[in-house]
Amino acid sequence: xxxxxxxxxxxxxxxxxxxxxxxxxxSVVRTxxxxxxxxxPRGYLGVLNVYSHLVxxxxxxxxxxxxxxxxxxxxxxxxxLADLKGKYGTQLTSEFKSNPELLGGMRVRVGSDVxxxxxRERLVRLREKFG
Amino acid sequence: MSNILQELESEIxxxxxxxxxxxxGVVREIGDGVAKIEGLSDVMLNEMIEFPGGLxxxxxxxxxxxxGVVLMGSGLNIKEGDEVRTTGRLLQVPVGRExxxxxVDSLGAPLDGKGEIKADAQYPVEKIAPGIIAxxxxxxxxxxxxxxxxxMIPVGRGQRELIIGDRQTGKTTIAVDxxxxxxxxxxxxxxxxxxxxKPIYCIYVAIGQKLSNVARIIQTLENAGAMEYxxxxxxxxxxxxxxxxxxxxTGCAIGEWFMDQGxxxxxxxxxxxxxxxxxxxxxxxxxxxxxxxxxxxxxFYLHSRLLERSARLSEKEGGGSMTALPIVExxxxxxxxxxxTNVISITDGQIFLETDLFYQGIRPAISVGLSVSRxxxxxxxxxxxxxxxxxxxxxxxxxxxxxxxxFGSDLDEKTKATxxxxxxxxxxxxxxxxxxxxxxxxxSTLWAMQNGHFDDxxxxxxxxxxxxMEEFLSTRKDEVMAKLRDAKAITExxxxxxxxxxxDFKKSYKAPSAE
Numbered sequence: 087x088x089x090x091x092x093x094x095x096x097x098x099x100x101x102x103x104x105x106x107x108x109x110x111x112x113s114v115v116r117t118x119x120x121x122x123x124x125x126x127p128r129g130y131l132g133v134l135n136v137y138s139h140l141v142x143x144x145x146x147x148x149x150x151x152x153x154x155x156x157x158x159x160x161x162x163x164x165x166x167l168a169d170l171k172g173k174y175g176t177q178l179t180s181e182f183k184s185n186p187e188l189l190g191g192m193r194v195r196v197g198s199d200v201x202x203x204x205x206r207e208r209l210v211r212l213r214e215k216f217g
Numbered sequence: 218m219s220n221i222l223q224e225l226e227s228e229i230x231x232x233x234x235x236x237x238x239x240x241x242g243v244v245r246e247i248g249d250g251v252a253k254i255e256g257l258s259d260v261m262l263n264e265m266i267e268f269p270g271g272l273x274x275x276x277x278x279x280x281x282x283x284x285g286v287v288l289m290g291s292g293l294n295i296k297e298g299d300e301v302r303t304t305g306r307l308l309q310v311p312v313g314r315e316x317x318x319x320x321v322d323s324l325g326a327p328l329d330g331k332g333e334i335k336a337d338a339q340y341p342v343e344k345i346a347p348g349i350i351a352x353x354x355x356x357x358x359x360x361x362x363x364x365x366x367x368x369m370i371p372v373g374r375g376q377r378e379l380i381i382g383d384r385q386t387g388k389t390t391i392a393v394d395x396x397x398x399x400x401x402x403x404x405x406x407x408x409x410x411x412x413x414x415k416p417i418y419c420i421y422v423a424i425g426q427k428l429s430n431v432a433r434i435i436q437t438l439e440n441a442g443a444m445e446y447x448x449x450x451x452x453x454x455x456x457x458x459x460x461x462x463x464x465x466x467t468g469c470a471i472g473e474w475f476m477d478q479g480x481x482x483x484x485x486x487x488x489x490x491x492x493x494x495x496x497x498x499x500x501x502x503x504x505x506x507x508x509x510x511x512x513x514x515x516x517f518y519l520h521s522r523l524l525e526r527s528a529r530l531s532e533k534e535g536g537g538s539m540t541a542l543p544i545v546e547x548x549x550x551x552x553x554x555x556x557x558t559n560v561i562s563i564t565d566g567q568i569f570l571e572t573d574l575f576y577q578g579i580r581p582a583i584s585v586g587l588s589v590s591r592x593x594x595x596x597x598x599x600x601x602x603x604x605x606x607x608x609x610x611x612x613x614x615x616x617x618x619x620x621x622x623x624f625g626s627d628l629d630e631k632t633k634a635t636x637x638x639x640x641x642x643x644x645x646x647x648x649x650x651x652x653x654x655x656x657x658x659x660x661s662t663l664w665a666m667q668n669g670h671f672d673d674x675x676x677x678x679x680x681x682x683x684x685x686m687e688e689f690l691s692t693r694k695d696e697v698m699a700k701l702r703d704a705k706a707i708t709e710x711x712x713x714x715x716x717x718x719x720x721d722f723k724k725s726y727k728a729p730s731a732e
Binding site for chain 2: 098139140143147195197198199200201202203207211
């Protein structure tokens with residue numbers, strides 16, 4: 087996502103103001119959007135584009151995607167989420183998905199970190215070892 | 218059989234419980250051999266990035282929200298949204314004695330169809346050069362076998378001597394001759410004919426060359442029996458710029474292993490102009506700011522960090538050395554262009570080859586005035602120092618007087634003598650390609666020249682006389698040559714025997730009749 091240098095600079099400054107205590111403040115995001123849309127400063131579309139990209143990346147850092155071969159059940163989901171919140175903070179949002187390609191086990195992604203305990207991953211590693 | 222089963226079971230057991238943690242990113246853009254990746258929050262500079270399908274890339278641009286990764290192969294199967302992951306390791310290549318005699322690419326993978334290489338170790342491609350304390354000064358010569366170089370522009374072990382010149386002036390030939398000469402000396406030492414000789418292993422790095430050229434060079438080395446002491450690292454012109462950029466560093470890593478074992482290595486970078494062009498291409502597609510001639514700002518650092526890795530280590534560090542012969546191609550003899558001036562300032566001297574001399578039949582076409590070796594004279598053997606002391610000066614005077622002599626015919630005796638001597642030295646230094654001359658024969662012919670034994674030979678017959686003298690000395694006066702080879706100095710006794718041998722030859726020498 088490339089905007090003009092000015093747009094990037096302004097969007098970065100807005101982003102700094104948006105992140106409070108390590109998390110994205112929704113009210114600040116709304117204020118920024120309304121202000122830019124009403125005042126329409128020069129290049130505001132570019133700024134909005136870069137800003138939304140930065141907000142999306144920031145939100146991803148505190149969003150967990152938990153994949154498993156078949157649905158986990160409420161108790162297990164709650165346990166997994168509690169563990170993850172203990173590690174990544176209570177603001178962590180989550181999304182549970184079932185992915186039969188994993189064959190078994192679980193795969194958790196938070197931001198760029200991936201914890202992979204799926205059967206598919208183990209088979210891949212086994213293949214690499216004996217490859 | 219049971220061992221294999223146990224191994225398999227233990228591997229499965231080790232995999233059973235573990236959960237792998239990795240750092241991943243998503244491909245956002247791909248094109249021109251560069252992928253822009255979103256994510257990869259833990260990536261390191263120069264880290265290898267794994268793409269789907271076993272393709273690897275090198276993380277070169279770490280930006281705030283994305284990472285610029287240069288692909289080390291074809292990225293045709295990579296698409297937007299593909300997941301990539303960090304590997305946690307910087308680029309490493311296999312190194313070891315098994316690399317000798319092999320042709321590999323910049324990742325150390327064999328290209329010669331001779332099977333897998335069992336490496337002794339893995340060395341990082343990028344490494345900080347040895348510091349001041351770990352080094353010692355250059356004091357041991359590299360006998361290139363090229364008389365003009367050994368006499369006037371000597372190269373020492375651990376030195377960096379640039380070979381520079383226009384296209385088709387014989388730059389690669391000088392490098393290949395030097396490799397062949399090392400192989401000849403290594404073989405002679407192994408047979409016990411050369412005393413106190415520490416073998417030099419060679420690495421030839423071909424960057425952005427035609428595959429036919431590389432094949433020809435490998436064939437030449439094989440024909441000369443030099444391949445068994447040599448490793449060829451090649452990335453042809455058809456390979457991605459990233460792989461061409463890595464090739465000299467890979468060669469350097471292979472050489473460093475030998476150096477760390479206390480051995481001596483010679484590495485040829487053929488050539489750094491193409492290397493700079495590959496790096497420029499990479500930098501431009503990575504959208505790095507460009508400077509002079511569109512090269513990026515760190516093009517000096519590109520070559521300085523490479524050539525600084527050539528060193529002669531102290532005895533405490535094992536006493537190994539890595540001598541570098543970088544090659545740079547000039548355009549129309551312009552040594553003041555960007556890359557040539559950079560590399561000239563980094564190296565410890567240069568051998569400048571001139572197109573005019575080449576077409577006049579003076580081959581190797583070394584320009585004596587512009588060529589220099591800043592540290593090599595400290596490494597010259599006593600014998601060659603004694604006989605070549607004034608040669609460079611004689612030749613420089615000859616060139617100056619030659620220009621004057623064109624305007625008039627009335628010359629005094631001294632001028633005539635200088636011109637005659639100069640013309641004969643020029644003839645003496647002409648040498649066929651791929652035929653390096655051993656030290657003792659170089660010393661003998663230079664001694665004969667210095668002592669006027671060529672003065673009565675017509676200029677056009679000097680080469681013939683020299684070749685016959687070399688043949689005579691190596692077949693009929695082997696004892697004197699052996700003494701000279703061992704002593705590496707002209708003692709009174711050797712001097713007297715050499716004089717007798719040369720006079721003996723002169724009695725029997727008959728110049729070829731002009732037909």
